[in-house]
Amino acid sequence: MVPVEEAVRSARAIAPAMATELVPIDLSSGRVLAGSITAAADIPGFNRSIVDGFAVRSRNTIGSGDGEPAHLTCRGRIAMGPGGKHYHLRDGECVYIPTGGILPEQADAVVMTEYAEETAGIVLVKKAVSPGENILLFDEDFRKGEVIFAAGRRLTPQDVGVLAACGYPHIPVAKRPVVGIISTGNELVPVTSTPSLGQVRDANASMLAAWLTEYGCIPVFFGIVKDERGALEEAIASALPACDLLLISGGSSKDERDITAGVIAARGEVLIHGIALAPGKPTIIGRIGGKPVFGLPGHPASAFVVLIAIVRPLIDRVLGIEQPHLRIVKATLAENIPSVRGREEYVRVRLEQGTVVPVFGKSGLLNTLVKSDGIVCIPAGSEGFEKGREVEVILW
Amino acid sequence: MVPVEEAVRSARAIAPAMATELVPIDLSSGRVLAGSITAAADIPGFNRSIVDGFAVRSRNTIGSGDGEPAHLTCRGRIAMGPGGKHYHLRDGECVYIPTGGILPEQADAVVMTEYAEETAGIVLVKKAVSPGENILLFDEDFRKGEVIFAAGRRLTPQDVGVLAACGYPHIPVAKRPVVGIISTGNELVPVTSTPSLGQVRDANASMLAAWLTEYGCIPVFFGIVKDERGALEEAIASALPACDLLLISGGSSKDERDITAGVIAARGEVLIHGIALAPGKPTIIGRIGGKPVFGLPGHPASAFVVLIAIVRPLIDRVLGIEQPHLRIVKATLAENIPSVRGREEYVRVRLEQGTVVPVFGKSGLLNTLVKSDGIVCIPAGSEGFEKGREVEVILW
Numbered sequence: 129m130v131p132v133e134e135a136v137r138s139a140r141a142i143a144p145a146m147a148t149e150l151v152p153i154d155l156s157s158g159r160v161l162a163g164s165i166t167a168a169a170d171i172p173g174f175n176r177s178i179v180d181g182f183a184v185r186s187r188n189t190i191g192s193g194d195g196e197p198a199h200l201t202c203r204g205r206i207a208m209g210p211g212g213k214h215y216h217l218r219d220g221e222c223v224y225i226p227t228g229g230i231l232p233e234q235a236d237a238v239v240m241t242e243y244a245e246e247t248a249g250i251v252l253v254k255k256a257v258s259p260g261e262n263i264l265l266f267d268e269d270f271r272k273g274e275v276i277f278a279a280g281r282r283l284t285p286q287d288v289g290v291l292a293a294c295g296y297p298h299i300p301v302a303k304r305p306v307v308g309i310i311s312t313g314n315e316l317v318p319v320t321s322t323p324s325l326g327q328v329r330d331a332n333a334s335m336l337a338a339w340l341t342e343y344g345c346i347p348v349f350f351g352i353v354k355d356e357r358g359a360l361e362e363a364i365a366s367a368l369p370a371c372d373l374l375l376i377s378g379g380s381s382k383d384e385r386d387i388t389a390g391v392i393a394a395r396g397e398v399l400i401h402g403i404a405l406a407p408g409k410p411t412i413i414g415r416i417g418g419k420p421v422f423g424l425p426g427h428p429a430s431a432f433v434v435l436i437a438i439v440r441p442l443i444d445r446v447l448g449i450e451q452p453h454l455r456i457v458k459a460t461l462a463e464n465i466p467s468v469r470g471r472e473e474y475v476r477v478r479l480e481q482g483t484v485v486p487v488f489g490k491s492g493l494l495n496t497l498v499k500s501d502g503i504v505c506i507p508a509g510s511e512g513f514e515k516g517r518e519v520e521v522i523l524w
Numbered sequence: 525m526v527p528v529e530e531a532v533r534s535a536r537a538i539a540p541a542m543a544t545e546l547v548p549i550d551l552s553s554g555r556v557l558a559g560s561i562t563a564a565a566d567i568p569g570f571n572r573s574i575v576d577g578f579a580v581r582s583r584n585t586i587g588s589g590d591g592e593p594a595h596l597t598c599r600g601r602i603a604m605g606p607g608g609k610h611y612h613l614r615d616g617e618c619v620y621i622p623t624g625g626i627l628p629e630q631a632d633a634v635v636m637t638e639y640a641e642e643t644a645g646i647v648l649v650k651k652a653v654s655p656g657e658n659i660l661l662f663d664e665d666f667r668k669g670e671v672i673f674a675a676g677r678r679l680t681p682q683d684v685g686v687l688a689a690c691g692y693p694h695i696p697v698a699k700r701p702v703v704g705i706i707s708t709g710n711e712l713v714p715v716t717s718t719p720s721l722g723q724v725r726d727a728n729a730s731m732l733a734a735w736l737t738e739y740g741c742i743p744v745f746f747g748i749v750k751d752e753r754g755a756l757e758e759a760i761a762s763a764l765p766a767c768d769l770l771l772i773s774g775g776s777s778k779d780e781r782d783i784t785a786g787v788i789a790a791r792g793e794v795l796i797h798g799i800a801l802a803p804g805k806p807t808i809i810g811r812i813g814g815k816p817v818f819g820l821p822g823h824p825a826s827a828f829v830v831l832i833a834i835v836r837p838l839i840d841r842v843l844g845i846e847q848p849h850l851r852i853v854k855a856t857l858a859e860n861i862p863s864v865r866g867r868e869e870y871v872r873v874r875l876e877q878g879t880v881v882p883v884f885g886k887s888g889l890l891n892t893l894v895k896s897d898g899i900v901c902i903p904a905g906s907e908g909f910e911k912g913r914e915v916e917v918i919l920w
Contacts, residue, residue, distance in 0.1 A: 153715060157734035171890070174721055178823075178888040180778045208751065208777065209710035210722040226777030228711055228822065228888075230722045241778070264888045277894075284920060285738060286893045289731025289824045292715040293724065293890055314605030315624055319549060319688040325570055326606040326626045328689065335685025338553035342681060355604065381604065381622030382576045382637070426624065427574075428685045455851055455919065458878075482854075492574040492624075492660045494567070494689055497682045498673075523851065524680060 129402040132472040136441045142420045143445035150298040157288050159301035160447040165277045170267035175231035179262045182222040183235035189256040197252035238262040280448045302447045307345045308371035310363050311352045312378035331428045332377040355384045360391050373420040380426030385410050388423040404471040408434040429497045433474045455523040459484045467512040476500035525798040528868040532837045534795050538816045539841035546694040553684050555697035556843040561673045566663035571627040575658045578618040579631035585652040593648035634658040676844045698843045703741045704767035706759050707748045708774035727824045728773040751780045756787050769816040776822030781806050784819040800867040804830040825893045829870045851919040855880045863908040872896035
């Protein structure tokens with residue numbers, strides 16, 4: 129049994145690198161940048177007003193106020209967009225400018241309409257403005273050549289807005305890794321079947337596929353196979369050429385796990401068999417033909433913890449994510465959580481009125497998984513956390 | 525100008541209801557349940573072992589320990605899955621059982637292999653077990669008829685695992701609302717164009733589409749239209765029949781907003797024009813032909829805040845989500861945030877080493893949007909928050 133940290137290191141060390149693909153910007157949200165993005169031009173490309181008002185020379189407004197407004201001659205109205213009339217402002221003059229309008233060259237500030245009054249071609253300015261006020265300067269948002277996003281960033285909708293503003297209709301992202309899923313177990317039947325006595329439906333395949341899709345992978349399910357060496361060998365041989373990595377889920381009993389480990393060892397190598405992690409101890413990390421092959425526990429709750437604790441860091445490496453975007457909340461424990469020293473424990477917890485309530489339950493239960501909001505990790509060296517302690521919850 | 529709360533109430537009051545559709549389970553993650561899901565059968569459907577070990581009558585192990593093990597006759601090995609040999613245990617007997625195996629009727633506990641030693645058909649039990657130990661009882665996970673998930677829940681990958689275990693190959697979910705997007709502004713050009721002086725690329729359409737997709741809607745872009753009444757009327761008339769709701773983005777200047785409001789008023793009704801929200805004041809909420817029509821600010825950062833603060837609650841109602849799953853983090857302010865009393869302010873913030881750092885910047889800037897991790901809401905009645913205060917950050 130190896131510590132979690134070592135298992136993660138081993139997993140990441142065998143991560144295959146993904147090729148880059150260009151995707152249309154409208155399909156880029158949630159994808160991971162394969163290269164850094166620099167501003168191809170200055171943004172904005174001209175001095176813009178950020179309010180509706182009057183473009184002025186700020187020195188012409190010095191000392192103006194409600195009681196003593198500055199009087200400026202209004203030259204006209206600037207139209208939005210290109211090709212509008214060009215105004216050359218002299219001292220004592222102003223021009224109406226809408227939000228987003230191009231500031232005339234001689235102006236250096238904008239007086240908001242709220243502080244101006246226009247009558248018969250004269251604008252009364254009731255508040256002084258300083259140079260630069262209410263305008264966005266040329267290149268103030270992004271300077272040409274500046275790195276806007278570094279490689280490895282998972283794009284958000286806001287990022288997509290910035291990429292659009294910067295003129296990137298196609299975005300270089302890491303290809304989605306294809307992750308094969310094989311379910312093993314004589315007791316498993318598909319979701320469409322009614323289990324007879326001793327059978328259970330395969331929950332892991334659907335759960336893993338849903339998570340992998342959400343995380344940016346392409347899951348491919350290669351079916352349920354019996355706990356027999358030959359059947360598993362055949363399934364792996366047919367799955368592997370189509371995948372970048374392979375998850376073999378199931379094998380809850382030692383005999384079954386030994387079959388999985390045996391097949392991986394025969395076709396490639398077993399790197400780790402057993403992790404000091406609860407739940408999730410009977411995890412196998414191996415490699416066949418240069419591709420990572422995982423043996424995950426059969427219990428869905430255990431499989432999910434291994435997915436989060438061990439498989440995710442590998443997928444982060446595959447996608448090029450150096451800093452995964454974990455959602456972590458700090459809150460106070462409402463109950464003691466005992467733990468066994470010597471293994472890292474992932475306790476499912478619920479957030480309840482700002483406190484962290486552990487969701488205890490036997491390892492085979494599904495309901496602990498859906499009644500929890502996330503997990504608290506208790507390090508291997510600890511005998512547990514006491515009530516009242518502030519802990520970090522990694523939200524699902 | 526109306527308070528944010530009232531604007532949200534008005535928006536939610538005009539939310540159209542979505543029809544239900546059945547989707548295959550493997551496409552259900554992230555979708556919102558349109559009806560509650562009950563367990564169609566007891567889970568598990570039989571008493572199962574949750575460890576590898578020996579099924580026993582617990583009373584036969586009383587008093588057993590390392591020094592004084594109980595001696596039990598091993599009757600054989602239970603196979604995984606259905607159709608295995610049926611064992612009838614008598615006192616003094618046990619049978620090997622793998623994890624997930626069917627517990628024989630007369631057994632009431634399982635001794636883990638770690639505490640048992642088998643030699644020549646005799647098993648030495650070195651640790652007493654109590655009734656129920658290491659087994660999952662019939663219906664302990666979910667009882668037939670029990671509500672597993674209530675309507676309005678957005679399904680997670682773990683939920684999908686449970687739905688698979690419960691035998692739901694198709695899931696009733698709210699249809700994805702079709703959200704039309706129209707960009708307005710004489711200054712706007714598409715992402716594929718190089719702006720000439722006075723032009724900017726349309727960032728909002730791509731940003732809104734990306735967010736809507738992520739939130740479970742189908743965005744449809746109806747193009748960039750000029751700030752002219754006729755052009756906007758035409759665009760709305762062609763978009764509305766295809767949409768459940770419509771977002772008109774742009775109109776950063778008062779003239780432009782007035783055109784949008786005028787067209788909505790002529791074709792339907794303007795419910796709200798101006799919200800006590802910063803940024804986001806010049807927002808329009810209206811309705812045409814029974815469908816919600818929003819006028820969003822032109823600045824991307826402002827449009828995004830309105831999307832989160834006003835449009836999202838409406839979409840939650842459309843999808844049937846009563847309790848949106850906001851990601852909220854509590855942390856301490858690293859700097860003062862001043863605010864103007866009388867309007868709700870959404871300040872973009874960055875999380876830095878557990879503290880909350882406001883990302884200030886002029887309203888037209890894009891970079892504040894992508895340099896922030898979320899927002900802090902300062903209520904209308906407050907003049908701001910002081911450094912050191914614990915605040916809630918709504919993560920993007």
